[in-house]
Amino acid sequence: KQEVTQIPAALSVPEGENLVLNCSFTDSAIYNLQWFRQDPGKGLTSLLLIQSSQREQTSGRLNASLDKSSGRSTLYIAASQPGDSATYLCAVDKLSFGAGTTVTVRA
Amino acid sequence: NAGVTQTPKFQVLKTGQSMTLQCAQDMNHNSMYWYRQDPGMGLRLIYYSASEGTTDKGEVPNGYNVSRLNKREFSLRLESAAPSQTSVYFCASSEPQWTPPYEQYFGPGTRLTVT
Numbered sequence: 721k722q723e724v725t726q727i728p729a730a731l732s733v734p735e736g737e738n739l740v741l742n743c744s745f746t747d748s749a750i751y752n753l754q755w756f757r758q759d760p761g762k763g764l765t766s767l768l769l770i771q772s773s774q775r776e777q778t779s780g781r782l783n784a785s786l787d788k789s790s791g792r793s794t795l796y797i798a799a800s801q802p803g804d805s806a807t808y809l810c811a812v813d814k815l816s817f818g819a820g821t822t823v824t825v826r827a
Numbered sequence: 828n829a830g831v832t833q834t835p836k837f838q839v840l841k842t843g844q845s846m847t848l849q850c851a852q853d854m855n856h857n858s859m860y861w862y863r864q865d866p867g868m869g870l871r872l873i874y875y876s877a878s879e880g881t882t883d884k885g886e887v888p889n890g891y892n893v894s895r896l897n898k899r900e901f902s903l904r905l906e907s908a909a910p911s912q913t914s915v916y917f918c919a920s921s922e923p924q925w926t927p928p929y930e931q932y933f934g935p936g937t938r939l940t941v942t
Binding site for chain 1: 858860862867868869870871872875885917919921925929930931932933934935936
């Protein structure tokens with residue numbers, strides 16, 4: 721059974737600092753890993769998807785890396801802004817989700 | 828293009844009552860999913876349908892049934908609601924994980940309270 725863990729559960733940083741969010745999974749035989757953003761009381765919005773054959777994906781200030789052999793993915797958000805405050809979740813093969821990291825960016 | 832829609836948005840049930848949560852997608856996706864999200868926890872898969880005509884249990888299927896009515900619609904039924912089923916329910920759709928495009932899309936959620 722795939723287990724997905726996100727540590728830390730919460731993070732608070734001052735505006736402008738780079739964010740590093742971690743996602744680990746137990747079974748390295750995956751098709752893809754997707755990062756989502758969830759605002760309070762809202763649904764999930766896809767940020768980045770990395771296929772198993774890829775090492776990283778980038779979109780604007782966001783960069784996600786994948787190391788299948790070690791069962792880890794990292795989401796980097798450069799130059800954080802208050803609007804980046806949200807919960808970030810990772811999902812493996814659409815079936816197993818982490819509990820999320822709640823990010824607060826202080827102005 | 829509405830994406831994934833869910834009805835209702837909010838619902839309050841008494842213990843023992845039944846109800847059906849509706850989900851529809853207009854992206855012509857083959858796969859559809861139902862999850863529940865409880866405070867402090869990630870999404871847990873209840874049921875999914877890899878393609879029209881098939882359904883499979885996820886991590887927490889007890890107390891739920893599903894129907895893949897057609898390619899667009901996937902409903903979740905609670906036959907006899909229990910307080911433990913108080914949660915936010917999300918529907919999602921995508922192509923199967925081995926088929927591009929790979930992204931998964933979510934509906935806005937249904938907030939269900941069972942008293």
